[in-house]
Amino acid sequence: MKNSLVCKLSHGALTLLLTLTLVSSAWASAVTDGLKSTIDRVINVVTDDKYKNDPQARRAKLRGIINPKFDYIEMGKRSLARNWRDLSPQDRKDFIDLFGQLLENSYAKKIESYQNEEILYVDEVIKGKYAMVKTEIKRKNDVIGVDYKLIQNGSDWQVYDFIVEGVSLIRNYRSQFNKIIKKDSFPVLMNKLNKKVKDLEAGTADDKDEL
Template identity: 40%
Template sequence: MIAKQSDTRNRWKALVLAGATMAVLWTPGLGLAGPATDQIKGTMDQVLKILTDPTLKGEQKTKERRAKLHKIVVEQFDFSEMSKRSMGRNWSARTPEERTEFIRLFTDLLERTYIDRVEGYTGEQILYLEETSDGNYSEVRTKIITKRNQEVPIFYRVQKTDSKWEVYDIIIEGVSLVNNYRTQFSKIIRTSSYQNLVKKMQAKFEDEKMAETDSPKSKVR
């Protein structure tokens, strides 16, 4: 099933820890902070503010809290670009209608997973190491320090669109999130069909939607 492999979940867990804690600790390493780092940090400051807001805690505030998180997430991530890259060579074979549908499904998959995990924030810390740039592309290098003193390197690859930087891939412990999904998607398309991939994604969407309805228990206390 899509995105249910343990390694994918572990990487997303690490990603979310990063997303929730970017505002906790500012410790520059060898490199200097740049505009991409500043923007990501500013975005995650907003995430942390929502997660720690006492007026947004509890089950009754789940819908309002998640709506606020959704607004932030869609501004920081370039889901269209991530969708295209996750399909690789299979993207060119898709019709405009199929591309629109896939972007919608993949965006929902990433967004729901991110928000679900980010609500598990428990105060881990992050170090900002450096930022490397090449024209309109940059890589923001960070490192998570868990409560068990485990170090998790997380690199954000971003591109400048208009006047802002947007995330199009995340490298967690040396593994590209987009490439990981591309491997899964390509295998399903190769061994079955693109239509079957869409069915799996739609099924996952319905399962998670039903789970939210049946058990809207908040993870933020």
């Protein structure tokens, strides 16, 4: 009787473990697969010959793919940190609109330099409504690590930060923005952002350049 009970408990524990593993795997694949699907669509546009001589059409197509996957509000809040609290609702909206354009152009510029490198999805970590997907871009002579931080919004997972070779995109912008606001003002930051966006769209600036 005792052995039978132990057997039943062991079987029950094993079933529960397998169930939890399957649920975890389902969530894990949902996060990574959603990101991979977006990146695959972006690469398809970048490598499509019909956009080769029409950069404006290519950028418009990329915008339609990238924007739904990025949480620009979360990115904006994190990049301004405590400065966000001092802004009026209108200033917040204007900043998110402009910062979204900056991020969109910066990411598009990076992805447009794609040259058939292999992208590996090497790991995934989920903690509540936050997740990180670790990827590697394998080039001929080196490997670049790119980690995507995502937040769950409803049934979707959206990117709110990139970490390229250990450097956080949002943390980098936060440092720049804080210096500008502290030294000058928020309107000066907006003017610099506006100029940077226009320069990126005109191809006269590099996304790595500071504001």
